[in-house]
Amino acid sequence: MKRFGLSLLTFLSLLHAEDSLDIDTLLTDIEKKSDLSEKTKLENSGISLIYTRDDIDRMQAKYLKDILISSTTYGYKENRYSAPDPLFQGDFTPFVSCNIRVFIDNQEILGGVFASGVGNLGDIDISFVDHIEIYTQTPTYEYSTEPTFTLIKLYTKSALKDEGSKVELSYASRGAARVTTYTANELDNDWNYFAYVTYDNLKREKYDSFGTALSRDKKRTHIIATLQNENHRILFENINFTTDAFAGSSIDATPLTSRLEVNNLHLGYDATVNHFSYGVDFDQHILKYNFLDDPDAYIYSKTSKTTTNIISADLNYKVNFLSNEFMVGAKYRIKMYTITNDTLNEEEQPPRDNDHQDVVALFLQNVYSLRENLVLTAGLQYVNVRNPGAKYNDGSDIFDYRLAFTYVTKQWTFKTVASHLETYLEPFLIDSGYVADKDLKNYINDFIYEDIVYIVPNNKFEIVGGYLLSKDYILPDKDYGGKLNNYNETIYTSSLIFRWTHQYRRYDKFFMDLAYQNIDNLPDISSYTTYKAVFRTLNTFNKLNFFNELIAEYDSKSKEKSYTYNIALKYQYNDSLSFALKGENIFDKAPEYGYIRFEVTEDGIQDLGTLYIPSYDRRAVVSMEYLF
Amino acid sequence: MRIIVILVASVLFLYAGEYELRLYEKVLPMLYNKKILKVFPDSTTKQDLQKSLSLTVVSDCNQADLLIGKKFHKECSTKPIFATSYKSYKRYKNVIGAFYWRKGRPQISFKKSNIRKFNLQLPNALKRYAQ
Numbered sequence: 001m002k003r004f005g006l007s008l009l010t011f012l013s014l015l016h017a018e019d020s021l022d023i024d025t026l027l028t029d030i031e032k033k034s035d036l037s038e039k040t041k042l043e044n045s046g047i048s049l050i051y052t053r054d055d056i057d058r059m060q061a062k063y064l065k066d067i068l069i070s071s072t073t074y075g076y077k078e079n080r081y082s083a084p085d086p087l088f089q090g091d092f093t094p095f096v097s098c099n100i101r102v103f104i105d106n107q108e109i110l111g112g113v114f115a116s117g118v119g120n121l122g123d124i125d126i127s128f129v130d131h132i133e134i135y136t137q138t139p140t141y142e143y144s145t146e147p148t149f150t151l152i153k154l155y156t157k158s159a160l161k162d163e164g165s166k167v168e169l170s171y172a173s174r175g176a177a178r179v180t181t182y183t184a185n186e187l188d189n190d191w192n193y194f195a196y197v198t199y200d201n202l203k204r205e206k207y208d209s210f211g212t213a214l215s216r217d218k219k220r221t222h223i224i225a226t227l228q229n230e231n232h233r234i235l236f237e238n239i240n241f242t243t244d245a246f247a248g249s250s251i252d253a254t255p256l257t258s259r260l261e262v263n264n265l266h267l268g269y270d271a272t273v274n275h276f277s278y279g280v281d282f283d284q285h286i287l288k289y290n291f292l293d294d295p296d297a298y299i300y301s302k303t304s305k306t307t308t309n310i311i312s313a314d315l316n317y318k319v320n321f322l323s324n325e326f327m328v329g330a331k332y333r334i335k336m337y338t339i340t341n342d343t344l345n346e347e348e349q350p351p352r353d354n355d356h357q358d359v360v361a362l363f364l365q366n367v368y369s370l371r372e373n374l375v376l377t378a379g380l381q382y383v384n385v386r387n388p389g390a391k392y393n394d395g396s397d398i399f400d401y402r403l404a405f406t407y408v409t410k411q412w413t414f415k416t417v418a419s420h421l422e423t424y425l426e427p428f429l430i431d432s433g434y435v436a437d438k439d440l441k442n443y444i445n446d447f448i449y450e451d452i453v454y455i456v457p458n459n460k461f462e463i464v465g466g467y468l469l470s471k472d473y474i475l476p477d478k479d480y481g482g483k484l485n486n487y488n489e490t491i492y493t494s495s496l497i498f499r500w501t502h503q504y505r506r507y508d509k510f511f512m513d514l515a516y517q518n519i520d521n522l523p524d525i526s527s528y529t530t531y532k533a534v535f536r537t538l539n540t541f542n543k544l545n546f547f548n549e550l551i552a553e554y555d556s557k558s559k560e561k562s563y564t565y566n567i568a569l570k571y572q573y574n575d576s577l578s579f580a581l582k583g584e585n586i587f588d589k590a591p592e593y594g595y596i597r598f599e600v601t602e603d604g605i606q607d608l609g610t611l612y613i614p615s616y617d618r619r620a621v622v623s624m625e626y627l628f
Numbered sequence: 629m630r631i632i633v634i635l636v637a638s639v640l641f642l643y644a645g646e647y648e649l650r651l652y653e654k655v656l657p658m659l660y661n662k663k664i665l666k667v668f669p670d671s672t673t674k675q676d677l678q679k680s681l682s683l684t685v686v687s688d689c690n691q692a693d694l695l696i697g698k699k700f701h702k703e704c705s706t707k708p709i710f711a712t713s714y715k716s717y718k719r720y721k722n723v724i725g726a727f728y729w730r731k732g733r734p735q736i737s738f739k740k741s742n743i744r745k746f747n748l749q750l751p752n753a754l755k756r757y758a759q
Contacts, residue, residue, distance in 0.1 A: 023736060023753065026654065030647045030734040161729035163714050186715040575733065627731035 032507060047417070047451050047464055051132040058538045058545050060568040060582045062170070062178075062621070064132075064154070065123045069564060069590075069616050070534045070551055072497055072515035073136050073150065074100075076122070077593050078615040080253075081260060082216040082246040084122020090594040090610065091476045092251065093434055093484060095119055098426050099149040105156055105226070106277075107235050107268040108145065112285025112308035113337050113428035115146065120239050120264050120285075121154075127168060127180045128196040128224050130155045137417055137449050137466065141363040141381045145312060145331040147400065147423045149445065156226055156235075159184040159192035170623035174203035189229075196224040205617045209597070212254040214613070215244035231273055237266040249291045249302050252608055253597045257292040268312075275319050283310040288341075298600040302344050308337040308427070325367040333359040335427055353389035357427045360384045377404040383422075387430050392439050398422045413453040421445045425474075429484065436480040443486065444471040458503040468493040475523060492520040507540035529556040545570040547582075553591050562591040564616060580623045588618040648734075651727060652696065653682045655736070656710060659724070659748045660693055668704065670697025673712055694724075708746045724748060725757075 032054045051059075051067055061067050065084065068076040074086035079095065087097040095114045102109050102117040109117035126132070135151040143151060165183040172178075182196040204216040220241035227234045240263045248258030263286045270279030284307070291302040316329035336356040342349040365379040379402045386395035402419035422442040429435050447468040454461045470491040477485035495517040502510040513534040520527050531554045539546040547568040554561050568582040592612035599606045657665050668689040669677045673696050677685050686692050689704035698716040700709065708724045711717040717726035717737065724746060725738035738758040743750050750758055 023651070023655070023757070026647065026651045027734045027736065030651065157732075162732050163729065164731040166731070186713065576731065 028507075047136050047415075047449060049134045049136075051134075053131050055538070056126065056129065056132065058540075058568075058570070059536075059547050059549070060570060060580055060621075060623075062125060062127065062623075063123050064121060064126050064152075065616065066566075066584075067126075067132060067134075068122065070513070070536070070549065071134065072513050072532050072534065075532070075553075075591070076615055078123075078216065078246070080245075080247045080249075080595060081258075082218070082243055083119040083260075085119060086122070088593065090596050092249075092482070092596075093476070094428065099147050099421075099423050101144065101146070101148045101151055103143060103151065103153045104224070104237060104266075105154075105233060105235060106143070106270045107233075107266070107279065107281055108143070108312070109237060109264075109266050110283040110285065110310050110312075110335075111264065112283075112287060112310070113306055113335070113426065115335070115426040117264075118152070120262065121152075124239070125178070125180065125198045125200060125220075125222055126154065127166075127198065128154075128156055128182065128194075130157045130161070137419060137447060141361075141365055141379050141400075141402075142316060142327065142329065144381075145314060145333050145361050146359055146383070147398070147421055149421060149423075156194055156196075156224065157182070157184060158194050158226065158228065159186045162194070163192075164627055166625060166627045168623060168625045170621055172203070172621040173617075173619035174205070175201075176203040176619070177201050191227060191229045193228075194224070194226045196222075198222045207611070207613050209247070209253040209611050210608075212256075214246050214253065214255075216246050218243035232271045233269070235266065235268050235270075237264075239264040245289070245291075247595055247611075248289075249299050250293050251298055251598045251600070253595055253611055254297075255291060255293050257290060259290045261288040262286070275317055276315065277318070278315045279313070281310075281312040283312070284308065285310075299345065301346055304342045305340045306337060306428075307340075308335060310335045323369040327363075327365045329361075329363050329365075331359075331361040331363075333361075335359075337427055352431050353391065354387050354394075354427075354430050356388065357430070358384075358386045358388070373408045375406045375408075377406070378402075385424050387425075387427070390430050392435070392437060393425050393430055396424055396442055398424070398442060411455055413451070413455075415451040415453075416448070417451070418448045419446070421447075434484055436477060436483045436485040438485070440474060440484070441472040441486050443473045445469070446471070460499075460501040462497075462499040464495075464497040464499075466493075466495045468495075487523060489521050489523075491522060494518050507538075509538045511536040511538075525557060527556070530554070543572040545572070558592075558594075558612075560592070562589050563587060564590040576627045578625045580621075580625070582621045582623075583619075584621065585614070585616050585618040586620075588614075590614040590616040590618075648727065649676050649680055651736070652677075652710070653680055655725075655754065656694060656696075657682055658751050658754065659743070661749060662693070666691060666693045668692035668695045668700075668707070670695075670699050672699075673697045708742065708748070722746075 065076045077086050077088045079085035079088040081094060083095065085095055085097050086100060097118050098116050100116055100118045102121045109121060111117045111119045133153040162184045163186060166181065168180040170178045178198065178200045180198040184194040186192040200220045202218040206213040206215050218241055223238045225236045242261045245258040245260040247253035248255050265284045268279060268281035287306045289304050293300045310333065312333040314329060314331040316327060318327045334356060338355060361381060361383045363379060363381040368376045370376055381400045383398040387393060400421050405416045407414045422444050424442045425440065445468060447466060449464060449466040452463045472486040473491055474484050475487045476482045498514045500512045504510060515532040518527065518529045522528055533552045536549045549566040551564040564585050565587050566584050567586060570578055570580040572578045592614045594610040594612055596610050597608040599608055657663060663682065665683050666686045667677060667683045668686055677683055677696060689695060689707055692707060695704055695707050695709045698713045705722065707722065709720050709722050711723050711726035712728065714728040714730050717723055717728060722742060723739055724742045727736050736757050738750055738754060740758045
């Protein structure tokens with residue numbers, strides 16, 4: 001029997017010996033298939049979608065929105081202030097995507113009083129990113145200090161793979177231009193650093209609203225620096241931009257001036273030592289808003305400067321015993337904010353009594369292996385949130401929980417996730433004019449999802465089916481003058497996603513994502529159905545890389561069909577120099593999202609009709625990369 | 629029979645994913661003109677190299693034909709080293725070659741002078757990676 005085994009081994013070895021791969025091919029294989037997400041992805045942590053370094057490079061995804069547009073869960077939307085806000089529904093709420101959280105490596109990047117960093121990072125340049133992981137449906141509590149429905153993790157490049165320097169120049173339609181540079185190096189004592197700077201002059205399409213050209217032009221400087229070794233990491237990030245804030249506070253979408261200046265700074269440290277992981281972060285967000293409209297407008301002027309300082313700390317302990325991987329953690333966050341130069345229609349606004357929010361979170365999580373391929377995950381998180389001095393909504397206690405069951409065979413994975421998630425008001429809504437003058441309940445998402453994955457050589461098939469109950473959802477309420485209030489009915493959302501990834505040649509890949517979602521019991525519409533299909537191919541021919549992507553969408557409300565078609569070509573001249581050309585939304589048929597418009601007259605409120613604008617412009621981009 | 633299944637599975641698994649290991653297995657025995665090489669890994673390469681069939685991991689560096697990794701003690705410094713980072717490729721006197729990532733791409737290099745010093749032979753297929 002031993003002889004048979006050895007013969008078989010020899011035969012297999014010969015098979016591989018005969019495999020006439022040359023060294024260059026092997027190096028190309030390593031480049032295209034070595035995927036750091038294999039090391040970082042969070043097993044048993046919700047439903048994940050991973051964009052590898054090779055995907056991002058070949059898609060020529062220069063901004064996070066280039067990735068988010070094809071997300072079948074949300075897509076990419078910008079709100080009335082031109083900020084990325086994937087859950088935006090067209091109303092006057094400044095920001096609604098609070099429980100979509102963005103991390104760089106293991107540190108959350110916050111967005112001041114809005115809490116979520118997606119408003120600043122949703123359209124951020126991503127040339128600093130190695131790979132991206134998107135987790136939906138309440139991921140692990142390990143990273144969620146606060147209620148998190150979707151977790152976007154951007155992993156930075158490092159000297160591990162990117163030692164050396166790079167300069168990237170790009171020029172796009174309407175005179176948009178961008179310069180990116182980074183350098184990465186190993187130091188003598190096992191530490192390594194990565195330093196990255198991008199300057200962006202984003203020139204966007206302008207849209208007419210009753211004779212006013214609405215602009216979303218933005219000038220942004222983005223700096224990232226990391227210093228890390230195997231167990232410790234220091235991360236610094238600064239995003240500084242000025243942007244034309246689209247319609248802004250203008251209720252009829254005709255501002256004379258609507259301008260935002262933002263400076264977002266993050267400094268954090270995180271470490272993993274033996275069974276412990278811990279971190280301390282400081283985030284500062286300064287937002288200046290300057291708005292002017294016609295003197296007879298309902299809101300004709302508005303100014304404010306909001307400064308938010310946030311300190312976060314967390315400590316987690318993980319231990320393995322018998323068939324358990326048990327984790328316990330404690331987190332604390334304080335969000336301190338001040339609003340100065342706060343005027344509305346040239347009148348100074350009274351200061352709010354509440355000037356900070358405290359969040360304490362404690363969690364337990366256990367991954368129990370019933371068998372080698374059968375895993376049960378259970379987690380419980382207690383969150384205490386306090387808004388001292390607030391007239392309404394001064395705090396609450398929350399118990400969130402999740403239960404996941406994963407069964408894996410050689411080809412199949414079955415994952416069932418059930419979860420209960422409560423979400424509270426972020427500081428920008430506490431005692432603000434956007435919320436009804438009353439105590440609101442936390443809104444609740446209860447859901448169950450089934451994720452089935454089937455893998456055979458060169459093919460991966462995935463079906464995700466979900467059912468979500470949203471209770472006490474916070475929506476504009478006509479009975480309260482359009483201010484936010486709990487919606488008394490339960491909203492039912494059912495969804496089904498089918499994904500297929502097909503590797504049809506060594507470096508050629510096809511990806512398909514078909515999604516159906518139905519929402520029942522919304523306030524103004526009994527049933528709302530959306531369909532989305534994503535088709536993507538990535539091809540390599542010698543020194544040429546091709547990318548094609550078609551995103552087709554239809555929704556039962558607008559009954560409009562939309563098609564976003566993106567195409568890209570990259571020519572690798574040599575190891576150091578490459579040239580690229582990309583066309584985004586080239587048929588100019590990207591989905592348009594509604595922005596409601598009203599006029600307040602002596603006779604009351606008059607509906608001026610909804611303005612439909614795409615969040616993803618048609619544009620061409622040429623770029624060049626030089627590595628040295 | 630169970631051993632065979634495990635071995636076959638490990639061979640298939642090995643060649644399905646561990647491309648870096650595959651590169652070491654293809655290149656390093658060619659330098660020594662041997663089918664099986666005794667290697668001494670550092671902590672960063674040990675786990676991967678233990679999966680190899682043509683590279684045998686030894687626990688004493690003095691018994692090894694070659695050291696593979698980024699960092700080694702001084703007592704092993706007389707042995708030839710195949711470095712797995714650009715920094716260690718530049719740092720050690722006895723480096724015969726290296727695999728490392730630089731400028732976002734995997735690269736392989738060999739040092740002609742040290743290849744000669746250790747009486748090794750650089751096959752024609754690898755000569756264009758020599759410095």
